[in-house]
Amino acid sequence: MSSLGLYLHIPFCQAICSYCNFNRGLLDSGLKQRYVSALETEIRRAPGGPADTIFFGGGTPSLLEAGEVARLIQACRETFDVAPGAEVTLETNPETVTADRLTAFREAGVTRISFGVQSFDADELARLGRIHSAARAKEAIVAAQGLGFASVSFDLMLWLPAQTRRTWRHTVDQALALAPDHLSLYLLELYPNAPLKEAMARAGWSQTPDDDAADMYLEALALLERAGLAQYEISNVARPGHRSRHNVKYWQAGQWFGFGCGAHGTVAGVRWKNVPGTDEYVARVSAGADVAADRQVQSPQAQLEEALFMGLRMTDGIDRAAFADRFGLDPWVRYEAELTPFLDVAPEGGKVWHRDGRFGLTREGMLVSNSVLEIFV
Numbered sequence: 001m002s003s004l005g006l007y008l009h010i011p012f013c014q015a016i017c018s019y020c021n022f023n024r025g026l027l028d029s030g031l032k033q034r035y036v037s038a039l040e041t042e043i044r045r046a047p048g049g050p051a052d053t054i055f056f057g058g059g060t061p062s063l064l065e066a067g068e069v070a071r072l073i074q075a076c077r078e079t080f081d082v083a084p085g086a087e088v089t090l091e092t093n094p095e096t097v098t099a100d101r102l103t104a105f106r107e108a109g110v111t112r113i114s115f116g117v118q119s120f121d122a123d124e125l126a127r128l129g130r131i132h133s134a135a136r137a138k139e140a141i142v143a144a145q146g147l148g149f150a151s152v153s154f155d156l157m158l159w160l161p162a163q164t165r166r167t168w169r170h171t172v173d174q175a176l177a178l179a180p181d182h183l184s185l186y187l188l189e190l191y192p193n194a195p196l197k198e199a200m201a202r203a204g205w206s207q208t209p210d211d212d213a214a215d216m217y218l219e220a221l222a223l224l225e226r227a228g229l230a231q232y233e234i235s236n237v238a239r240p241g242h243r244s245r246h247n248v249k250y251w252q253a254g255q256w257f258g259f260g261c262g263a264h265g266t267v268a269g270v271r272w273k274n275v276p277g278t279d280e281y282v283a284r285v286s287a288g289a290d291v292a293a294d295r296q297v298q299s300p301q302a303q304l305e306e307a308l309f310m311g312l313r314m315t316d317g318i319d320r321a322a323f324a325d326r327f328g329l330d331p332w333v334r335y336e337a338e339l340t341p342f343l344d345v346a347p348e349g350g351k352v353w354h355r356d357g358r359f360g361l362t363r364e365g366m367l368v369s370n371s372v373l374e375i376f377v
């Protein structure tokens with residue numbers, strides 16, 4: 001069995017951001033205590049196996065106390081054969097931490113911090129409903145960088161309401177000045193009932209036109225690359241040795257357990273998703289009942305399609321021979337007729353590259369990845 005990833009969902013937040021569509025709710029200390037106990041119980045009921053990443057995602061996992069983080073890591077270590085150099089990530093919101101709390105998380109066994117920063121522009125943060133300031137985010141990042149974490153990362157968002165090339169460039173410049181090990185650049189997705197959508201209509205804020213947003217993304221990638229942060233996935237850049245080992249499992253058809261409400265896992269071709277509600281999750285764990293709301297055996301075709309979809313998100317692309325060993329067919333041979341019209345040929349360029357037994361999306365292809373990926377379904 002390839003080494004597993006362990007995902008632990010922490011569904012509590014101090015405030016609800018105006019664009020958020022994640023599985024989360026406002027912090028309730030009593031419920032949080034019961035939830036951590038339930039999470040520990042769910043982990044200890046798992047069958048075990050070799051694991052090399054643990055990822056606390058949310059929600060806002062940094063609302064946990066360091067003792068709670070240590071207790072959950074301990075449960076993982078006592079249930080799974082967790083590798084000594086395992087990557088242990090804590091998603092962290094800047095307003096929840098001080099240097100002391102970060103030190104305590106480090107001592108609890110966290111090796112990688114990923115901050116939800118989103119922007120270094122005060123107006124953009126306010127429109128998103130974020131409760132930290134740019135100064136607080138910088139302070140938290142600098143503090144974490146001095147504490148011996150193996151990697152410090154943060155997230156930025158593009159395509160924000162009323163964001164301009166100037167404010168985006170300011171955010172990227174501030175990010176570069178902080179010299180992170182890893183950065184994620186996400187496009188804002190506006191789900192139908194997001195409060196932000198109504199606020200945008202009321203205030204007359206709009207998103208940058210698509211072409212400008214594409215230029216802003218490409219310009220940022222070029223600047224980051226020059227600073228030693230190479231793109232390795234559509235939305236992620238890293239210095240050498242700082243890719244997110246946990247997230248790479250999602251993109252390279254790896255295996256992972258998902259613990260907590262709404263978490264999903266995939267092991268040995270079986271995919272499951274836990275019940276989304278926090279109270280229902282705690283009640284089910286207490287009653288000794290199954291917490292999975294849905295469990296499916298993935299067909300070989302579904303596994304293959306997903307491996308192509310996810311693998312092509314990475315700049316390394318798909319290794320034809322490794323893929324053929326695993327899925328029993330060479331994907332280039334199978335899809336060559338459909339992929340050839342997209343090939344990157346001088347001088348026109350293209351959306352797909354193919355060399356040295358691998359193929360993948362060019363940067364231009366990543367901008368319009370859906371138009372290429374739809375050939376696999």
Ligand code: SF4
Nearest residue numbers: 013016017020058059
């Ligand atoms: S902090 Fe993250 S999970 Fe919580 S409300 Fe904001 S976007 Fe959603």
